[in-house]
Amino acid sequence: MEHAMGALAAHNHRRPVIALVCALLLSVMGLLAARHLSLNANLVNLLPQSFESVQAIHTLEERFGAQGWVVVVGEDGDPAQLQRFADDLAPKLEALPGIRYVEITRPSSFFRSHALYFLSPEDLKEVERRIDARLTWERQRANPLFVSLDDEPAPSLDFSDLEKKYAGGAVTRLSSHPSDYYLDPAARRVVLLAKPETSSADLTYSRQIVGEVQGVLRQQDLSKYGPGFHTEITGSFQKKMDQQSQITRDVAVSSTVATVLVLLYLLLHFRSVLAVGLVLAPVGAGLAWTYGLVGVAYGQVNLLTAFLGAILGGLGVEHGIHLLGRYLALRGEGRSSEEATRESFTHTGGAALVSALVAALTFFILGTSQLRAFREFGVIAGVGMLVLILAYVLVLPAVLGLVSHWGWVPRASSTEKVEAPLGRVITHRRGLLTLMSALIVAGLLTQLPRLRFDYDISSLQDQRLPSFVLDRVVNQLIGYSQVPLVVLTNSREEEAAVVRQIQARKQQRGADSTVDFVASLASLVPERQQEKQVILKDIGKLLKSVPENQLTPEQGQQLAELRGQVQARPFTEADLPDSVRQQFEGRDGPGTGFVLVYPSADQSDGKAMRRMAKEVRGVKLPDGQTAVVAGEAMVQADIVNMVAHEAPFILMGSTLTVLVAMWVTLGGLRTALLCLMPTAVSLFAVLGLMPLLHMEFNYLNILVIPVLIGTTVDAGVHLITRLASPRSDFVRVYSETGKAICGGLLTSAVGFGALLLADHPGLNSIGALANVGFGMNLLIMLVTFPALLLVLSERKRRHRAVSSRPRGEHLMDEGQGPQRPTPSP
Template sequence: MGRVERALGAAAAHHHRRPVVALLLALVLAMGGGFLARGLHLNANLVDLLPSSFESVQDLRELERRFGALGWVAVVGEGADPEALKRFADDLAPKLEALPGIRFVEAQRPGAFFRDRALYFLSEEDLREVHRRLEARLQWEQQQANPLYVPLVEEEPPSLDFSDLERKYAGGAGQRLSTREGDYYLDERQRRIVLLAKPDTTSADLGFSRKVTDEVRGLLAAQDLSQYGPGFQVDLTGTFQKKLDQQKQIARDIGVASAVATSLMLLYLLFHFRSALAVGLVLTPVGVGLAWTYGLVALVFGEVNLLTGFLGAILGGLGLEHGIHLLGRYLHLRGEGHTSEAATRAAFTHTGGAALVSALVAALTFFVLGTSRFRAFREFGVIAGVGMVVLIAAYVLVLPAMLGLASRWGWTPRRASVTTARSPMGHLLLRRRRVVTVLSAVVLLGLLSQAGRVRFDFDFGSLEDQDLPSFVLDREVNRLIGYSQTPVVVLTGSPQEEQAMVERLHARQRERGEDSTIDFVASLSSLVPAEQPRKQRVLQDISRLLERVPEERLEPRQREQVDALRRQAASPPFTRDDLPPSVRQQFVGRQGAPGGFVMVYPSVDQSDGMAVRALAREIRGAGTPDGTRVSAAGESMVMADILDMVTREAPLILGGTTLAVLLAMWLTLGGLRIALLCMAPTVVSLAALLGLMPLLGLDFNYLNILVIPVLIGTTVDAGVHLLTRLSSPGQDFVSVYSETGKAICGGLLTSAMGFGALFLADHPGLNSIGALANLGFATNLLIMLVAFPALLLVLSERRLKRHPARKESRKPEPPRHSGRGEPTHAS
């Protein structure tokens, strides 16, 4: 490590002497990085964040190949009377269907078709039970009408209540599709109607999503909507519009958050250094390093995702921490009378060595996070790890060169920049070190008692902005339709497999009862009942019985029931070709082949992670006759895989991060004891963070869980800087605490500002990352400035009492005292 430090100092001195060459090299590399990075774009699609080897991803790709889009573009018209709304739907449906990106349009409910043919979905045995009940009622009515008939006992009339059979078949696809009245997706009370347009490409293709929604909006703009009423208006929602709105929101969040974070960092640096030039000296290497980093990102990945889009602000905050330490040490040495080159060499030799250790440790932490199979975490880890190393390289190349140019041009730091006032907190810690240590331990134990209440939030809905207009309208559309617009699709290879899968899913549904996560299952085979000719013969017998029912003796409800039975019994058998086009087309692949798709409509909220995982287990647990896995595709399956992966990987990544950091610090600092001491503030602050989370109402989720390994890697450097300075012989504690504490405070604040940019995000998931990260930085700052120095003083005092001879041998001059007979160094 000594050789590395000396090499850093020599390189810095070299660039100080030859600043033009170093700056030209940095500029060329920065321009190259900026040129490459100009083509970066945001991809917020969750499916692309999973490995292609995952079942859910493979199934979704196969579904897209065979079936096309799973979601809809929902056109919502509102603000007119029911007849005008129906006219709007009839006028617009054929025009929508004619658009190049639309496969078909569903404008009317299929309910009437299935209600009229409901009896064909009963088994032959149950049809005969209907016949038996009708026959028993007719016999009873005939007996009551016979004046010679005298009943021996008073008898209740045989019931014509078929509610038990209705309940038995309530979960069937035909029954569920016919539960809503009316021929349109119409809400008369809300004066709203919905048309569902099915695109031919998945919503994951954001370019296509934008194109198809723009085409629909262009068509609507070309219509004379005033003909449907003065207050009539239209809007879009559905999977495609929601994806675009979320993408737009995240892109806006990135721009706003990054700009605000940069402004806050700039203001803080001005306050910290009291010099505009000093601010430029710190910011320029960060800008150069980010240009290099994003040039590499463009070469390797070509895009940024939900998390890496914010890495500019985050890396900027983390990089400024090194600049604050390095420039702060340089200014302090200039204040002691060193020349600019000597101060540069010394700053990069000692503080630069600590910065390199902390950067390598942080990079190693990020690289461990980069082992995750979750692409959002993996890319975040890889880019952040590379960025940390690149930023140190930028500082070594750029900062000494800029200092060399500034000194050549006669710049001399002002006195306010090179002097640090002695901190009152340093004096307080020196006098009250035992009290502060005990109080800190008590507070920590109190917080640890709350750590068991920390929970993981499995609600995906809480990580999306549910107040976006398209999200609000989508919930209204789902309520109007009566079932989910985004079913899970089980892919099958033949009609026999399709029917067998439907039967197994129904069996799973019955087995789980009320705990089932399946609302209903639909396929072409389940919508066209078997043995219809045999059932028709029973229905003809029922029709003949119904003609003999004396309606005048029935109650109004029973009369309605008999009328419905007459209509249903008179319905002829039907085939797939007789199904309504809007229904049949939902089971036709992109190549025009019907069948092969089993639609599983969930009964649970698909934003509820625990329910989604249960749904995935229930569907995949249905099994296949030959033992192969169930090929089930849908966003629910992707969400389930993400949650399974994050919960499985989180302990491994956390353990791997902690071990990697400890080993790295052990190797670079040269001893296990000092490595453990440097890690102590980080470990303690994480424990305090876990205790604070339930008190402040914060939960872990599948996004902000990455904050824990990030905090391990980014807060450990404060301990390295403080302990490295205090362990030098003859150091005055208050002076070191004042100088290093100021730099630590500045470094943690700028790091917090980088993550704090996420506070400004409207996206709740990103917002939760900012909240958790900043709480972690705040607890670490308190521990670094209060608890940890007090503990070091107590440990130093105990060590000096055990080894009094070491006290004399380590100091070339008599020890300085605080005025109370206490040692002022931490050996």
Template sequence: MDEKRWSERFEGAIGRLAARNHRRPMQALVLTLVLTLAGLFFARTLSLNADFVGLLPKNFPSVQDIDKLRKRFGGQGNVVVVGMGAEPEALKRFADDIAPKLGELSEIRYVSYQRPSAFFNEHALYYVDLPDLKTIQERIDARIAWEKEQANPLFVRLDDSPPPSVDFSDIEQKYTGRANQRLSGQGDLYYLDKTERMVVLMAKPRGSAADLDYSKKVVTQVEDFLAKQDLSKYGPGFKTAVTGTFKKKIDQQRVIVSDLARASTLAMVMLLLYLVFHFRSALSVALTMVPVMAGLAWTYGYVGLAYGQVNLLTGFLAAVLGGLGVEHGIHLLGRYGTLRAEGMTSEAAVQESFRHTGFSALISALVAALTFLSLAMSEFRAFREFGVIAAVGMLVSVFSYVLILPALLGLAARFNWMPRTHESSAGPMGLLARWLPRSYRGVLLVVGAGVLVLMSQSYRVSFNYDSRSLEDYKQASAVLDQKVNNILGYSQTPVVVLTDSLDMEREVVRQLEARKAARGKDSTIDFVGALEDLVPRQQAEKQQVLQAIAGKLSKLDPERLPPDTRATLTRALHMAAAKPFTQADLPSNVRHQFESLDGSTGGVVLVYAGGVSLSDGEGTRRFAKEVRGLQMPDGSQVSAAGEALILADILDMVSREGPRILVAAVLSVLAAMWVTLGKLRSALICMLPTLLSVVGLVGLMALLGLQFNYLNIMVLPVLIGTTVDAGVHLIQRLGEPGADFISVYGETGRAITGGLLTSAIGFVALILAKHPGLNSIGDLANLGFGINLIIILLGFPSLLLMVERWRRRHGTTPETPEEPAPEA
């Protein structure tokens, strides 16, 4: 009883505040103008940050590791220049002409356009361990001795034993896959694809692709440079294109910004069109939209103050909050129109509307805010910021209606304006209101059976770990980038382990190669490269062996050897003549890959993924486990850094936190409704349609082959917070003294339908976005709203009618009024 009296007092306070704003509209509107101008001022510099790293807390090891990487090593990836549409010789001339000039640009550190295969092939035997090198020497000695015996006419072999083998494939196989072989590459000296008729040049910028302004700067510099070149000399169809990490970042940002702008504009247009259809009054539309627009200005002013930028999820919140805010206006203005039609004065109608319907709107906004705040429990910054901003937006939307709508209605009343009213017994809702009391048993059976079928399939839903499904890989730069990777034979963006000494560098390489060997075919590591590892040990001892081999081979006449032996021994003679080398002798395009921003070398280990795609989240998580937690002899621990590991952390976090957030959302909603409604039973009844809708959505996803991902999984708590108010409005109105089912259902059902449709509109706009991640959010949200609409308009009222009939038959006093007798 105390709780109920508290809620009644709060209802009265809202009604009195609304009535005061109605009597003194100018004070309320001046305050609105000041708050709106302040909101717009603080929101003016908001920008979108779509960087993965920005989605995790700064204290995460993977974030700290990549920050260290960027400060010391620079950004990952390249600006890739591709020449295409010419014959191989013309493509090579283009690479030779452009590479030196490209390297002179102010934002380019170096350019790689040729494979270092000649150097590594020449020095290949220095990468062979000394025992294996001596084995090679022994095999060559044995073959030379055998060849000399065969050439001696006086020598008679008493058996038919084959000649000693000079096949070194077993030893070559032992060293296959090491960094020197993989970095040297196979095929042409140039990064050339004769089939695609394209050649690749990789320009390494000085800055990081995470800095969008810098990415635009360096890509623009490269594109302007290419635009000034005379390309006609390479052939009539020759052209250039730019791709790589920096270019893809810009294109992705452009697509997201375009999608968000399109979604927001489309959502507002759809909201206006629906409101015109719903109210059939231009002034009613304005009365509904003005508080929404003011509330959005206030909300994004807060965002500008608190965060300074929006991320992929919070960027489209304007469309969503607009739809959710309009729902309050539909309920409030609809109730106001009904009361005015019943003969109430404007002020009395405002006070009564806000006392009951406004209190219901406050409950729904508070519940939605608490649900959104459950997302704020997440360490995933995208979820946390979404939750906080959405919660603020929901509460601000109710405050804007309490402040602005009564004031506007007060001004309109002075000009004797009356809203158009709709007969609750007319239209589709009226027909449905008269039909349900006669058919509720069949309706409940059909809806209940459908919900049970969906619930039975919910266990089949799965989680999609492939990040490629959430990015627009149909863009020209993304398609071209994949072709570049195919030409290179490995990814352009390895993860990096930073070390502090040469001994640590060697230890990291040793441990990673040991992990790769231990996992065998299941390993996710392709190869590991370090500058120190590219300069083999014991070169002096190896040179002695090689000189001995070269001395013996030089005395042979190749023309007297069999063709198969001649080729092998000639190649061995060429490699045996190679001299020892140092880091300074390595090809410059290899050294550059291990250089820090200050030009120093060493302390950098590159780890390339193999057997898995780093866009495949499940494979990325396995890769992350394999390259992390390297224990050094001094007790310290080092880990690899890279955007792939950021993705792995995000996926781990979402899969770990998802169930906890969902439970917190349900419990927070239940607690809020229990406190505000005064009874646990009432709270549970109001939540029933929402809970059934969420479970039904999961089952429908399984039937349609849809999957959760790390973006759209947040739709579940959003649905809980945004659909629970429908049950609140219906129960509150049916509980009013003298209410009958047909009039309440006709009026409230129409408002509920409008509210759900406007809530869905913000998500409908996302379905038309080009970004697959935004598409998936829109798909799930609108399926959820559709299921909820069926349950709240058909299943839930039928359940209430059945319970009411049962209670009457058993002599209990109903809490909801008896519906009128069915018409003949």
């Protein structure tokens, strides 16, 4: 394979025009195929379509319509002005073609006035009994002829036990707020909830509907609601747009900065503009081919693959540093351009091919993940690594042949051999450096028990974006989540069964429950209302006898409210407020069944969403089938479960694949283990260093570990391959190869390091962890590993020397002295 690479490179060197024309045609085809690539940052698309949570989301969107809201927030106004703003704006928003309805008021007043209908007849009888007992006691005390023989205390009118019994139910939660508007007087803020027709996953529609809402707001004279009055928009649709814009901006900034840093480093490394072009030409061609394949295979990039250009660029430049560095060294020895090209691609190119194959296999192992972001990242990165090697074999020799034909000769400064002082230091202090490195790594390993995994979903969605921050404020104002889970049902009977089971589970778990409350349209209309109305009339008669002049103002207010509640008439679903009824109506109208489950936990808490998925899944319908639960919280739970399940297999699979691939390609298990040693040691050192740096794993940066396994082994391969060649001098090989290793790891770090500039926390954590890994590997490759190789080599030479001596000399070395020869007979 090495000779084939060398021969192909020499052929392209002799016929550069044919090779470059082929490369140019492939690049043009790749760019044309990639021109329509788009970014898809939708969380649902991270999972396969076969997953229950994904299919449930699609079913929900077909039956229920959009999940989530376009939320308009008016701020800095007096309560009266805020209410007037909501009343003025609501009909104008409802007039928009993409808005189903607008919600500006709570159902608090309705449910407070009908609250007693939600008590059981038995509890209503208990209320009547307590009131009657208290009135009897008061009448007795008011009778001057009555003489109490036992200082009996007044019968209690404390109904806290009944309040506790019904606390946490849908009606209690929906009627708990004193204001009928979604209004916070202290914060001078009011909220309007607009329900669109289509899901926020359709980014084009999201932009359109939010743009229409913004257009309506621009047409309003906001000054009439107060001098400082202004509006903001949040909700699912705005959050998706902001997240998409953030990632698009991060891609542009990170890619630009990575390109500039790589250019600067290559100029510093080679001190030649032409050399920089020689390295980047194959990288540019390889990226064009890779993204052309992405355009054909996927048509879009996701949260991770959007940054592969910068990452693959950094990894690809590493091959160029090794290949061109070796070419320049050979030219400095007086070799011809073609001979130097053949030799570079035969040996250094062989090592590059081995490292690319190993890295590609590691990425392909990552590509077995069911998490779409990981799978596409692994497949595209694996293919990209192989394509980049092909691009180097095709383009670099051709460009070298072309420029040498035009008379280019590398400057002496590019080909001169500069001895690295560190090489001499390692040679003389190899034992001390090996011992110190072993102690440092052992110390870092003691920190492994402190390593943690961050279950916060903010690694997938940036919770610091203004729309995300405002959305949490809106949730607090409303009092419950804007985006509940939805259990899909087909009848009122199924709705009732689901509500009963989830309420039972909530009660069973107590404080550990992740359910705030559960509601269906049927559960908001109590049963046995006629029977309860009779009891309420009897309570009303008792309340007429209450002496108001003996009550405190607070008790008088409670009495007035209670008298209004007992006069409430029975009601049906049609009598429910529009703001309630509309939430349970699907696209086909009120006949479609839905049960809404409102979470009590923060939906960015991955552990809590995992518990919630267990709590609400598995609910049985009357026909024995399992109810379908839909919502982004279910998707998040599946992502958590998948990462937890797949991570150990991917890590073990990556390590074994790298070992086997290197064993096969390098021809020996010992050599493969030796080349893998720096990667293994640096990874364990990084894991121990993470707690000291206050770094944690999350749902995205966990993929850095298999990536580091695949991308750092090439440094060991290059060093071992060069040292294994005949008549190699350690200091000379270390000086030349160490410079290339340093350059390769630094440019790889630049590719990932560009993510440090990303505002997205998950992508930022990938860049941070990758750079710690590359930095640790660089330190071990430049100091620890060479020192260890020298120690092992010295021991091997001593062992061979001792084994080759006569037996007497061997024993003298062991301090036993020579044995006398046995006299001949």
